Amino acid sequence: MTIQIRHLTFDCTDARKLGGFWSAITGWHLFYDEDPEVIVAKSFPSTEMMLLFVPVPEAKSAKNRVHIDIKPEDSTRDELVERALELGATVFGDHRKEDGTGFVALRDPEGNEFCVERGEHEMASRGPMTIGLKI
Structure with a gap:
């Protein structure tokens, strides 16, 4: 199904x-x-x-149990974060690292959490990433 x-x-x-x-x-x-x-x-x-x-009728009163992760297709992560801030979002967690990796956690104008990650084109310029999973 x-x-x-x-x-x-x-x-x-x-x-x-x-x-x-x-x-x-x-x-x-x-x-x-x-x-x-x-x-x-x-x-x-x-x-x-x-x-x-x-x-x-009621306002948001607690942390979201689900949130959206978004990534840019035609700009950079940092440009998308700046655009979101211009539109009324607020940052509540900046997890960008000096090597360019990481993400930014924001809240929209009504407090709903979302994260902005790097776009595919930003990650491709750094080469492939290897993830080790323990099972």
């Missing part, structure tokens, strides 16, 4: 504002009508995963 993940859903207080943030970060389009929900997707309707923003 297989599945398709249709939406990654964010509870939020302002769906259009938060959807606008994620639309700007991803470069995807913002879709909404008279309903309070907002969708951010490459296209709509779509068979690819979309981000769904649903207004709820």
Whole structure:
């Protein structure tokens, strides 16, 4: 049995504002009508995963149990972090290392955690990485 993940859903207080943030970060389009929900997707309707923003009356009150890891396709990790900060994100953990590896943990304008990693083009310039797994 297989599945398709249709939406990654964010509870939020302002769906259009938060959807606008994620639309700007991803470069995807913002879709909404008279309903309070907002969708951010490459296209709509779509068979690819979309981000769904649903207004709820309560504010975020605890650490996310799930978060998104994103990486740039046409910029660098550091440029994407700067763009996120310009759009209203805040850094809560900077795990970049002197050798260029690492990631940055941020919160979107409503406090949802996400991480920005290096893009494939940044990792390719450093050569292959070996991971040892203990079983």
